[in-house]
Amino acid sequence: MLDPVKCPKCDPPAELESVVVHEVEVDRCSSCGGIWFDRSELGRLIELEEQDLAPLLAGKPNEGANQRHGACPREGQELIRVGAARSRDVIVDFCWKCQGVWLDAGELERLRNAPPKS
Numbered sequence: 001m002l003d004p005v006k007c008p009k010c011d012p013p014a015e016l017e018s019v020v021v022h023e024v025e026v027d028r029c030s031s032c033g034g035i036w037f038d039r040s041e042l043g044r045l046i047e048l049e050e051q052d053l054a055p056l057l058a059g060k061p062n063e064g065a066n067q068r069h070g071a072c073p074r075e076g077q078e079l080i081r082v083g084a085a086r087s088r089d090v091i092v093d094f095c096w097k098c099q100g101v102w103l104d105a106g107e108l109e110r111l112r113n114a115p116p117k118s
């Protein structure tokens with residue numbers, strides 16, 4: 001059995017809950033509202049309608065969690081903080097090993113609202 005997936009930001013670590021949106025299973029922390037997207041999952045979900053994403057958009061932005069460094073919930077690699085491809089203003093936590101992305105609460109919404117790149 002796989003170990004429960006732990007939130008990279010919460011201390012003590014909270015377990016992530018899987019949420020299925022349009023057949024894509026993502027892992028969300030109900031404690032801090034952050035969401036883990038495995039490789040390519042974010043790209044598949046970000047353009048969906050707001051009502052479809054409602055379970056993921058809940059949660060208040062939390063500067064404390066945002067500033068914290070975390071480890072990848074998959075294999076423990078330290079996440080690096082990078083500007084999102086979609087909007088450099090939104091700093092996300094990225095695992096270069098498995099290409100997963102952690103979004104803190106509120107960041108999914110910010111990415112969706114980001115002006116398209118010209």
Ligand SMILES: [Zn+2]
Pocket residue numbers: 007008009010014029030031032033034
């Ligand atoms: Zn958390």
Ligand SMILES: [Zn+2]
Pocket residue numbers: 072073074075076077095096097098099100
């Ligand atoms: Zn990883």
